[in-house]
Amino acid sequence: MSPFEIIKTARLTEKGSIQSDRCNQYTVVADPRASKTQIRRAVTELFKVKVVGIQTLNVRGKARRQRTHQAGRSPSWKKAIVTLKKGDKIVLT
Numbered sequence: 159m160s161p162f163e164i165i166k167t168a169r170l171t172e173k174g175s176i177q178s179d180r181c182n183q184y185t186v187v188a189d190p191r192a193s194k195t196q197i198r199r200a201v202t203e204l205f206k207v208k209v210v211g212i213q214t215l216n217v218r219g220k221a222r223r224q225r226t227h228q229a230g231r232s233p234s235w236k237k238a239i240v241t242l243k244k245g246d247k248i249v250l251t
Contacts, residue, residue, distance in 0.1 A: 161200035164192045169237070170250050182242045184250075190216065190236045197238050208243035 169185040177183040188197050194212045201209055219234040242248070 159189065159192065159196065161203045164189050164196055164200040165204060166235075168248065168250055177239075178248075178250075182244060182246070184240050184242065184248050186238050186240060188214070188236045188238045190234070192236070194238075197240070201240050205248050207246040207248060209240055210243050211241040213239045213241075 166187040166189065169187060171185070174185045177185070186197075186201065188200075192200075194214055197214070198209045198212055201207065215237050217235050217237050219232040222230045222232050224230065
């Protein structure tokens, strides 16, 4: 898989911005089939940073109902929390 297939997007949330300031950690949405080593290589290649550690978890999709009687479901996805070397940064704007 290419790095663009492995890393789908970076999550920009309030908790994530606090994590990036204090712990130099960033949250990315990864392909569910990707392993930690593949995610590490993809982040290094795409953002040109040194990765110190990675934590991954699978997030279940929630049951949703939007203006209809039929229930739907938001998709499940894989979250990867990437810790970078001190001094490295990913600019999210």
